[in-house]
Amino acid sequence: MTIKIFQNEINDGIGELVKSTASVAYCAEATIQKEIPEEIVIKAIAENKDQIDLYYLESVLVSCGWNKNDDVFMPEATWAARNTPEDKQFNFMHDENDIIGHITGSYVLGKDGKAVSDEQEMPEDFDIITQAVLYNSWTNSENKERMDKIIAVRCQDGGCRAPPRRSVELTPMGPGVEQKRTGYRDGAKAECNRNP
Numbered sequence: 490m491t492i493k494i495f496q497n498e499i500n501d502g503i504g505e506l507v508k509s510t511a512s513v514a515y516c517a518e519a520t521i522q523k524e525i526p527e528e529i530v531i532k533a534i535a536e537n538k539d540q541i542d543l544y545y546l547e548s549v550l551v552s553c554g555w556n557k558n559d560d561v562f563m564p565e566a567t568w569a570a571r572n573t574p575e576d577k578q579f580n581f582m583h584d585e586n587d588i589i590g591h592i593t594g595s596y597v598l599g600k601d602g603k604a605v606s607d608e609q610e611m612p613e614d615f616d617i618i619t620q621a622v623l624y625n626s627w628t629n630s631e632n633k634e635r636m637d638k639i640i641a642v643r644c645q646d647g648g649c650r651a652p653p654r655r656s657v658e659l660t661p662m663g664p665g666v667e668q669k670r671t672g673y674r675d676g677a678k679a680e681c682n683r684n685p
Contacts, residue, residue: 492507492508494507494508540622541626542624542625542626543590543622543623543624543625543626544590544622544623544624544625544636544640545620545621545622546620546621546622546623547618547619547620547621548618548619548621549598549616549617549618549619550574550595550616550617550618550619551567551616551617552615552616553567553614553615553616554614564611564612564613564614564615565611567615567617568597568611568615570617571595571596571597571607571617572595572607574592574595574617574619575592575593575594575595576591576592576593577591577592578590578591578592579591579592579621579622579623581639589623589624589636589639590621590622590623590624591621591622592619592620592621593620593621593622594619594620595617595618595619595620596617596618596620597612597615597616597617597618598615598616598617598618599612599614599615600612600614600615600616623636623639623640624636625637625640
């Protein structure tokens with residue numbers, strides 16, 4: 490498919506730019522389904538655990554307060570965005586063009602180390618923990634070696650250990666949540682689910 494370049498774009502000197510970056514989006518009107526068949530609901534909420542081509546992890550997405558990137562996350566705004574990370578891309582080193590996985594879920598963790606449900610009141614200070622998968626099955630050997638190195642940072646000595654709540658290397662992003670992520674708290678526990 491060829492995108493038409495208009496004379497005004499050529500006159501403005503951006504004709505080649507338009508041609509090189511042109512894309513087409515196919516859109517359809519959304520419709521609301523009032524009753525969803527049970528078999529679709531079951532598929533929609535089903536988890537797909539223990540796949541050998543995925544590396545499962547949990548990590549702190551954001552902590553309330555002032556972090557090492559000089560970002561300030563106010564508790565009220567962070568609480569309001571607590572459910573937005575799910576189903577967002579997971580990038581490497583804050584580079585949105587370097588997607589290495591995706592976020593599968595999130596929850597709030599109080600500073601007492603206990604999960605906080607949506608029905609509970611907002612704690613004064615808390616973290617948003619994301620559950621995610623990294624893609625570790627690649628046909629390209631360079632990609633495979635690269636992901637093995639990224640994962641090796643988290644897994645050492647034959648067991649899986651997470652760094653002390655600090656990660657700039659593996660960064661989820663998405664609408665409603667700032668894209669810079671650090672602020673992990675020392676001493677907090679992160680879970681890794683990977684069979685060595």
